[in-house]
Amino acid sequence: MHNLQKVFNCFSDNYTTVPLEVFGSDAYKTLISTLLSARTNDNITLKVCQEKLFVKAPNIRSLNNLSKIEISKLIYPVGFYKTKAKHLKLLANKILIDFDGKVPNTAEDLMSLAGVGRKTANLVLNRAFGIPAIAVDTHVHRICNTLGWVKTKTPQETELKLNKIIPKKYWSQMNKLFVSIGRQYRSQKQLEEFLKKYKLI
DSSP: OTTHHHHHHHHHHTOOOOGGGGGTTOHHHHHHHHHHHTTSOHHHHHHHIIIIIHHHOSSHHHHHTSOHHHHHHHHTTSTTHHHHHHHHHHHHHHHHHHSTTSOOOSHHHHTTSTTOOHHHHHHHHHHHHOOOOOOOOHHHHHHHHHHTSOOOSSHHHHHHHHHHHSOGGGHHHHHHHHHHHHHHSOSHHHHHHHHHHTTOO
C-alpha cells in the first residue's frame, strides 16, 4: 500500500470521463442509470436513459406513472430489461410511499429498494450525495487485485478489505478513477502493461 498516492495521482492524470457520471448530483437519474447499467455497457445505458427513459420519466413520480410494459420498451436493449423494468416499477412506488418521493441517502435505505445492491447504493451515496463510499465493481476488484492491495475472489470481499485499508479521503475518487482505467485497459495484459509503465507493479 506504500504506492497509494502514486496510484491515485497516475490514475487521475490518465482519467477519461465515465459515461454515467453525466448525471452527477441528480440522485434520481444516478440511481436509475446505475441500476440499469448492471451487466450492460455504459454507453448503451447512457443512450437509453438520455434518449428514451428520462424523456418520458424525468422524475420518480413520472416513472411511477408508467406501466411495467412501458418501462420495458423504454429501457430495451439493456441487459435483463424485463427484470429491471419490474424493479424500477417497485422502486419508484416504494420511494414515493416510504421516502416521500425522495431518493434515500443511506446505504441501508437504498438497499431496501428493488434491484439495488451494495455497489449501486455506494455509487449513489458517492455521486449524488457526496458521501464517501467505495463502490466496487469488476474494474475496481480486478485492478486492486492486480496492484496487490487485496487478494480476493469477489467484489464484495474486495469492498470489505478496501474499507479497512484505504484512508477515507480516497474513497470518493476511487470508483471514478479505477473504472476509467479499467475501461481503457480491458484485458489483463493491457492493464499490467499500463501499471508496469508507471512502475505501479
